[in-house]
Amino acid sequence: MSSAAPQAPDAAPDQDVRRIDDRSPWWGRLRAAVGRSRADLAVVLLFLAAAGWLTHGLWPDPGSRTMALNPADQVLYEWFLAVDARALLGDFGLLTDRLNAPDGVNLMANTTVIALGVLLAPVTLTLGAPVTFALLAGANLAGTAVAWYLLFTRPLGARRLAAGLGAALCGFGPGMVSQTNSHLHMTAQWLVPVIVWLVVRMLRAADPGRGGPDRLRLLSSAVGLAAAVSAQVFVGEEVLFLTFVTLLVMAVTYAVVDRDLARRALPAFTGGMVVAAGLALLVVGWPLWFQFLGPQGVATGLFSPHYFSADLRSWWTLSPLSVVGGDDAARLTTGPAEYNTFLGWPLLLVTVGCALWLGRRPLVVACLVSALAMGALSLGPRLVVDGQHTGVPGPFALLADVPVVDGALPMRFALVVLPLAATLVVLAVDRASASTGRARRLVPAVVGAALLPLFPAPLPTSGRPPVPEFITGGYWRQCVPPGGVLVPVPPATPRDPWPMRWATATDVAFGMPEGFFIGPHGRNGAATIGTSKQPTSALLAEVATWGLRPAVGEEQRRQAERDADFWDASCVALTVDTPYADSLRGTLEDLYGPSTRIADAWIWRV
Incomplete structure (x- = not known):
């Protein structure tokens, strides 16, 4: 001016x-x-x-x-x-x-x-x-x-x-x-x-x-x-x-x-x-x-x-x-x-x-x-x-x-x-x-x-693991239609948003529950980063953190079904290199039944 x-x-x-x-x-x-x-x-x-x-x-x-x-x-x-x-x-x-x-x-x-x-x-x-x-x-x-x-x-x-x-x-x-x-x-x-x-x-x-x-x-x-x-x-x-x-x-x-x-x-x-x-x-x-x-x-x-x-x-x-x-x-x-x-x-x-x-x-x-x-x-x-x-x-x-x-x-x-x-x-x-x-x-x-x-120094960078072959090879299409909802295990959170890379690699061809974003999910519609977990995702996050397989009863199975319906999910996916993959797989089989192996992931159609 x-x-x-x-x-x-x-x-x-x-x-x-x-x-x-x-x-x-x-x-x-x-x-x-x-x-x-x-x-x-x-x-x-x-x-x-x-x-x-x-x-x-x-x-x-x-x-x-x-x-x-x-x-x-x-x-x-x-x-x-x-x-x-x-x-x-x-x-x-x-x-x-x-x-x-x-x-x-x-x-x-x-x-x-x-x-x-x-x-x-x-x-x-x-x-x-x-x-x-x-x-x-x-x-x-x-x-x-x-x-x-x-x-x-x-x-x-x-x-x-x-x-x-x-x-x-x-x-x-x-x-x-x-x-x-x-x-x-x-x-x-x-x-x-x-x-x-x-x-x-x-x-x-x-x-x-x-x-x-x-x-x-x-x-x-x-x-x-x-x-x-x-x-x-x-x-x-x-x-x-x-x-x-x-x-x-x-x-x-x-x-x-x-x-x-x-x-x-x-x-x-x-x-x-x-x-x-x-x-x-x-x-x-x-x-x-x-x-x-x-x-x-x-x-x-x-x-x-x-x-x-x-x-x-x-x-x-x-x-x-x-x-x-x-x-x-x-x-x-x-x-x-x-x-x-x-x-x-x-x-x-x-x-x-x-x-x-x-x-x-x-x-x-x-x-x-x-x-x-x-x-x-x-x-x-x-x-x-x-x-x-x-x-x-x-x-x-x-x-x-x-x-x-x-x-x-x-x-x-x-x-x-x-x-x-x-x-x-x-x-x-x-x-x-x-x-x-x-x-x-x-x-x-x-x-x-x-x-x-x-004078700035070059910005520090590091390597990161590749996106699973289940995604990059297009195998995800066998369990979720384009535009459908895929539930990665554990679901993405603001602290651990890495499963969002799955969707990014497909040009966001499918949806996911929860995740890293800003939304009105606080008290009285206040702004928050992310949203509250559904009971099933909270259970899976606990297993992913400690590696301890919980006891799963009929109530947990019914809740898992209600959560899948809430998300309108077509498929739940767990990759083989996920930490505590065996505990997570066992928990998911208790919740959703036997898994199917596709490429480097186990899936459950829900």
């Missing part, structure tokens, strides 16, 4: 643009354009190479590899991608019956990355969901970096060195690398710079001081913004929410700093935003209603903001996923997928230094205030320092009772500090590059030194 202000001399466009103006011969302008394209292509290839290097552990066989730090969520997202791909097979419903049979799962209430799944459905249907997951794990990092690079070089007019450093921080900063541990909905941020650009474009069009308001430009910006926001809803709503809050804080700050611009542009800008919101609601209004109020919808928060709060010390600690990070830092957060705040003291000092050196430019003030606000919100309702709960209230406590916000994960507000800090870095390096004094070399060197400790 701040780019609406007249461009400062130190925010000049690219060098090639300054050398070749519209009065140059057409071949000169073409040569300059080709030169810029080659340089930009080199940056894109560099980001792609970096993303590939970070995620190379998933290759060359993604089906046999997993994110070692968060394998359960990878199973979940591969299932999401497989069920999303069914749109190409004519399955367009937002409620799927392929999990949690018979009630199903609300896809909008889960982070199902629908837009990404549909976009890459041909890959999923031909090569498998693990390949799609591996592609997205790297592509989200590179795509986010490229999108910010284009925003920095085009609307902001920064030089390539400055833009490249800032874009690298946006795409490969500690929080982004950490979230790559199976949180595809959080790393798919490549639409955020597009949204920012469209808001800036709308503000420029609304400013009469720039020859406006330009109503045609206002309308086209509103339409584009509505399209980008609508798409982001189906990629990751949490990223959209964080973007909205950040832009709101920036807008208020900018209006306070530049009151003349606010007075001039506010009427037309507000009108454009109303049009954008109205158009977006036409697209996402019903899906959002379905998410909160539809079947298996969730209207309450799931995660405790007290648990998912950032430790104050984590801000000046280096991420364990960087090349110089320490393992002891892991105790300052909830897990390896949430190193959102670990920027390290060098970058914090350099960011503040850049802001002070740049002075009171509206964009600088807006970025600094927003970064401080988002960083403060990340600390949660009560301040935590070095693992100790102090009882001191944090700013997030003011939002504790606000619907939607009350279910947010405070520590993820820290993710937006990356692009805010990156913008300050870009402005500082770009200004230094335009100068002729010592700052020309000193500022880029200091910024580079601050970024160097954040």
